[in-house]
Amino acid sequence: MSSQIDHLLTETRRFAPSAEFAAAAIGTADLYARAAEDREAFWADQARELHWHTPFTKTLDWSNPPFATWFEDGELNVAYNCLDRHVEAGNGDRFALLWEGEPGDERRVTYAELTDEVKRLANVLTDLGVEAGDRVAIYLPMIPEAVASMLAVARIGAIHSVVFGGFSADSLRARIDDAGAKLVITSDGGYRKGRVSPLKPAVDQALGDRGQGPQESVEHVLVVRRTENEVSWTEGRDVWYHDVVPAASADHEAQPFPAENPLFILYTSGTTGKPKGILHTSGGYLTQAAFTNKVVHDLHPETDVYWCTADIGWITGHSYVTYGPLANGVTQVLYEGTPDTPHPGRWWELVEKYGVTILYTAPTAIRSFMKLGRQVPEKFDLSSLRLLGSVGEPINPEAWMWYRHVIGGDRTPIVDTWWQTETGAMMVSALPGVTETKPGSAQVPLPGVGVDVVDDSGNKVGNGGGGLLVLTKPWPSMLRGIWGDPERFKETYWDKFEQQGYYFAGDGARLDEDGDVWFLGRVDDVMNVSGHRLSTTEIESALVGNEAVAEAAVVGASDETTGQAVVAFVIVKQSYLDQHSPEGLADTLRKWVGEQIGPIARPRDIYIVGELPKTRSGKIMRRLLRDVAEGREVGDTTTLADTAVMSVISAQVK
Numbered sequence: 001m002s003s004q005i006d007h008l009l010t011e012t013r014r015f016a017p018s019a020e021f022a023a024a025a026i027g028t029a030d031l032y033a034r035a036a037e038d039r040e041a042f043w044a045d046q047a048r049e050l051h052w053h054t055p056f057t058k059t060l061d062w063s064n065p066p067f068a069t070w071f072e073d074g075e076l077n078v079a080y081n082c083l084d085r086h087v088e089a090g091n092g093d094r095f096a097l098l099w100e101g102e103p104g105d106e107r108r109v110t111y112a113e114l115t116d117e118v119k120r121l122a123n124v125l126t127d128l129g130v131e132a133g134d135r136v137a138i139y140l141p142m143i144p145e146a147v148a149s150m151l152a153v154a155r156i157g158a159i160h161s162v163v164f165g166g167f168s169a170d171s172l173r174a175r176i177d178d179a180g181a182k183l184v185i186t187s188d189g190g191y192r193k194g195r196v197s198p199l200k201p202a203v204d205q206a207l208g209d210r211g212q213g214p215q216e217s218v219e220h221v222l223v224v225r226r227t228e229n230e231v232s233w234t235e236g237r238d239v240w241y242h243d244v245v246p247a248a249s250a251d252h253e254a255q256p257f258p259a260e261n262p263l264f265i266l267y268t269s270g271t272t273g274k275p276k277g278i279l280h281t282s283g284g285y286l287t288q289a290a291f292t293n294k295v296v297h298d299l300h301p302e303t304d305v306y307w308c309t310a311d312i313g314w315i316t317g318h319s320y321v322t323y324g325p326l327a328n329g330v331t332q333v334l335y336e337g338t339p340d341t342p343h344p345g346r347w348w349e350l351v352e353k354y355g356v357t358i359l360y361t362a363p364t365a366i367r368s369f370m371k372l373g374r375q376v377p378e379k380f381d382l383s384s385l386r387l388l389g390s391v392g393e394p395i396n397p398e399a400w401m402w403y404r405h406v407i408g409g410d411r412t413p414i415v416d417t418w419w420q421t422e423t424g425a426m427m428v429s430a431l432p433g434v435t436e437t438k439p440g441s442a443q444v445p446l447p448g449v450g451v452d453v454v455d456d457s458g459n460k461v462g463n464g465g466g467g468l469l470v471l472t473k474p475w476p477s478m479l480r481g482i483w484g485d486p487e488r489f490k491e492t493y494w495d496k497f498e499q500q501g502y503y504f505a506g507d508g509a510r511l512d513e514d515g516d517v518w519f520l521g522r523v524d525d526v527m528n529v530s531g532h533r534l535s536t537t538e539i540e541s542a543l544v545g546n547e548a549v550a551e552a553a554v555v556g557a558s559d560e561t562t563g564q565a566v567v568a569f570v571i572v573k574q575s576y577l578d579q580h581s582p583e584g585l586a587d588t589l590r591k592w593v594g595e596q597i598g599p600i601a602r603p604r605d606i607y608i609v610g611e612l613p614k615t616r617s618g619k620i621m622r623r624l625l626r627d628v629a630e631g632r633e634v635g636d637t638t639t640l641a642d643t644a645v646m647s648v649i650s651a652q653v654k
């Protein structure tokens with residue numbers, strides 16, 4: 001690792017913004033100066049870019065850390081800010097969504113049309129008994145109704161919990177139960193990889209056969225018709241979207257809600273088996289999502305066509321598909337399907353067709369395009385692109401250079417943006433008209449954001465040093481807690497550096513001689529697979545939940561395309577070993593994990609082993625398993641209870 005890092009830190013290429021880009025850029029150097037002078041006043045200025053029904057007089061209250069409030073006495077309506085105000089400003093005819101389904105069907109939705117749809121849907125939700133503060137689960141493909149659903153829930157002051165469509169019925173059930181959702185919005189299915197991928201059956205499964213779990217909180221399921229596959233129907237509970245939404249009134253006045261009204265819960269993997277419901281509120285979240293989207297992506301709403309490829313099931317889809325872009329009134333592309341269906345140039349075809357100017361995607365996607373070769377994008381006219389963004393995991397310098405050269409034609413700045421579900425919005429990134437960019441480094445804290453790198457005791461490492469990334473100051477879009485678990489919130493993020501009052505992000509990082517930040521991946525048991533967060537413990541729990549498994553250990557091994565890949569070492573019960581082949585067992589378990597959590601969690605490799613490396617106190621030494629998974633010589637085994645274990649495992653893996 002360390003030689004690899006030193007190699008990174010010798011990166012000397014620099015790319016200054018062109019004079020032309022800098023001259024028209026929205027984000028200027030002056031933002032840093034203003035934020036440095038008075039951080040809170042700076043954020044208050046950004047918040048005033050929104051429409052407040054009741055202006056706030058207080059900015060930050062940090063008297064009870066780690067529980068912050070921002071703009072507490074102000075009132076706003078998040079959906080009004082994303083919709084009505086653009087229509088009222090005369091921009092109702094501007095396209096909000098340029099949507100394309102995977103099979104090639106299209107819908108172009110203006111701000112006026114989206115506002116109308118959201119008003120109707122808000123009325124429907126109210127009719128179905130949803131009130132302010134109630135939770136609504138959203139389990140939809142990337143269709144305009146997904147965006148409309150989030151906004152309609154927000155409009156009536158309720159709380160959405162979007163569950164990624166790739167998650168299994170069990171994962172969905174756990175999230176519905178934890179949040180106590182009253183309503184689920186889903187569809188019959190969506191198109192993925194050229195096929196119908198059904199969604200409604202998973203909802204039925206999650207809601208039926210409840211066993212011992214919490215009592216049924218869900219009263220209704222609102223179902224969008226997308227793929228027209230046959231679905232089973234529970235009378236009295238299920239409602240077709242197309243039966244009720246078009247028929248509902250389009251009159252709906254957005255009511256003001258307090259700035260700290262919860263806006264959404266989004267579940268993310270942590271270091272334990274149980275996903276955490278990250279809670280975000282309204283005023284501060286929208287302020288920072290909108291501000292960062294505007295200055296980092298240099299949004300010019302009159303002329304830009306923006307495309308963030310994230311699914312709304314992830315935080316990037318929340319902040320940079322739904323809330324940021326719509327609060328800014330920009331036109332964006334929304335695409336339902338996978339990058340390679342029906343052909344490997346699908347994304348580039350969309351860039352050409354819609355004249356995309358700003359593209360925001362993940363390193364894993366860039367690396368898979370690199371693998372396919374430049375001849376694929378080269379078939380399309382990508383000259384409309386003027387800015388590229390990256391998010392989700394560290395981007396290696398080779399992928400960065402390829403992105404800039406092949407996709408960006410050597411003209412586009414690249415912004416590598418570091419942030420998390422918990423931070424709600426970008427925290428570390430270049431400003432495209434200001435910063436000289438360096439391939440591979442996320443670079444500098446955004447204006448108004450406090451970032452540092454410290455050692456395990458909280459001492460700053462200074463330039464040239466490596467350690468843990470911390471956030472040193474509260475920020476407007478910070479998580480307000482973990483749903484239903486304030487203790488876990490403190491414990492996970494704040495206890496480690498309680499004395500200093502720092503937020504512990506869980507990422508390793510280094511500062512180079514210029515003070516730029518280089519991210520080195522997670523330091524905890526969280527893996528990052530194709531930019532998706534997965535917990536080793538969660539996958540281990542799923543594995544041991546299978547009757548064949550006695551014990552399991554999961555590690556994230558580096559993978560050329562997906563960044564990391566899930567590798568599992570499993571001890572299988574003797575009775576199963578007697579009756580099944582190791583290959584058959586590995587296959588069964590791989591499928592099992594897919595059913596328990598979702599296809600993204602399916603291990604790349606499963607090794608059936610006789611023993612796991614443990615310390616004398618019984619702790620599994622995952623570091624050694626990672627050595628095996630990555631094909632390295634196994635490191636120091638002296639703390640193992642049985643030092644011979646690793647040679648046995650290495651032999652079994654080969």
Ligand code: WTA
Pocket residue numbers: 268314315316390391392393394395416417418419420421422442505506507519520521522528531532533
């Ligand atoms: C990683 C996604 C390096 C990091 C927005 C973080 C990154 C986790 C970057 C959060 C980046 C995200 N460079 N690492 N530009 N962006 N990460 O919650 O490990 O899905 O802690 O949020 O992704 O993942 P999450």
